Amino acid sequence: MSRKYAESEVPEGFLVGKKIAILGYGKQGRAQAHLLKKAGADIKIGARKGFSAEAARADRFTVLPFSEAAQWADIIHFLLPDPAHKSVFKDHINPHLKTGKTLCFSHGLSVGWGDISVPKDIGCILITPKATGAKLLQQHESGGGCITLVGVYSAPIGTELQLALAMAQALGGFREGVYETTFRAEASANLFAEQAVLCGGMTELVKAGFKTLIDAGYPPAVAYAECVRDLKLTVDLLASGGLSCLWESISTTAAYGGMTAGKRIIDSSVQGRMKDLLNDIEQGGFAQKWLTDGVQNEFEQLLKVEKSHPIEVTHAEINSPQKP
Ligand SMILES: NC(=O)c1ccc[n+]([C@@H]2O[C@H](COP(=O)([O-])OP(=O)(O)OC[C@H]3O[C@@H](n4cnc5c(N)ncnc54)[C@H](OP(=O)(O)O)[C@@H]3O)[C@@H](O)[C@H]2O)c1
Incomplete structure (x- = not known):
């Protein structure tokens, strides 16, 4: 049975000052960047040159190439289309991973079936809001939220679950319910x-x-x-x-x-x-x-x-x- 988490399990102020690189500034990237920033996280956007890099700059975010974002951040959040995860991970992220960094996803597909092989000493978590990016922002404004699934693939630091719950809270998940999942279960049910x-x-x-x-x-x-x-x-x-x-x-x-x-x-x-x-x-x-x-x-x-x-x-x- 999937566990329902209580908001009391989220450590207060957990995201404050956390260095999070959001990779991609599309539908989810834009919404999650704004909401995580509101919760006190230090956000930079990882993006290639182009339309979304410009959009992120216009929204006053610092934009870095993917590899620089990976070097800077403690938490690297993949909000790119799923088919792009593998090559961005291989070419730009994996070379800069070291103990203490955590990979983060909003869909279980690429990790669930091995498109990305998470190194043993690296944390890896899933936070999936069951809403489009636009809906996330809209609901947040009106005091609402959406069911959010969280999963922990690996936890070498020991606080990865708390991190996932704090991110779910920032996205408004506890206003409707935050549930435990695995990468494969989330992706299977969603697909x-x-x-x-x-x-x-x-x-x-x-x-x-x-x-x-x-x-x-x-x-x-x-x-x-x-x-x-x-x-x-x-x-x-x-x-x-x-x-x-x-x-x-x-x-x-x-x-x-x-x-x-x-x-x-x-x-x-x-x-x-x-x-x-x-x-x-x-x-x-x-x-x-x-x-x-x-x-x-x-x-x-x-x-x-x-x-x-x-x-x-x-x-x-x-x-x-x-x-x-
Ligand atoms: N959309 C949803 O409602 C939703 C809901 C829950 C979970 N998710 C998950 O959230 C993640 C992001 O989904 P999304 O729908 O937000 O993605 P998206 O809007 O399609 O992502 C667009 C962003 O990815 C960049 N990008 C696209 N292809 C790229 C490539 N080959 N290399 C580098 N950058 C590339 C784009 O940059 P350019 O502007 O330069 O092209 C843009 O910044 C996925 O894992 C998805 O399954 C999505």
């Missing part, structure tokens, strides 16, 4: 949910519904409004109040139809395929494919196909400014 439900399953369901209505002769704008745009209404209800909130907030016609017909579409055979997918992820099948060079081209091709889907055409037509 599975993204692939089967949130991103992969949801978009295929939407595309199938849209196509069914179009093939039956309904206008694309109607298919779009019914299957795409109204999705947000039900997702918001489900996320804010659970299943009962969803079923009780919509019409009884929609609720009865949904509860009875949904199972005709998502039947028990789906569960079998979901289990296969989860097994594949847990055994490292996806990690091996995604973290291998070369798959980037396939990714770009897939993105191109999605961008020309009929849903995109309809979306553009509906949202283009009306001509007088």
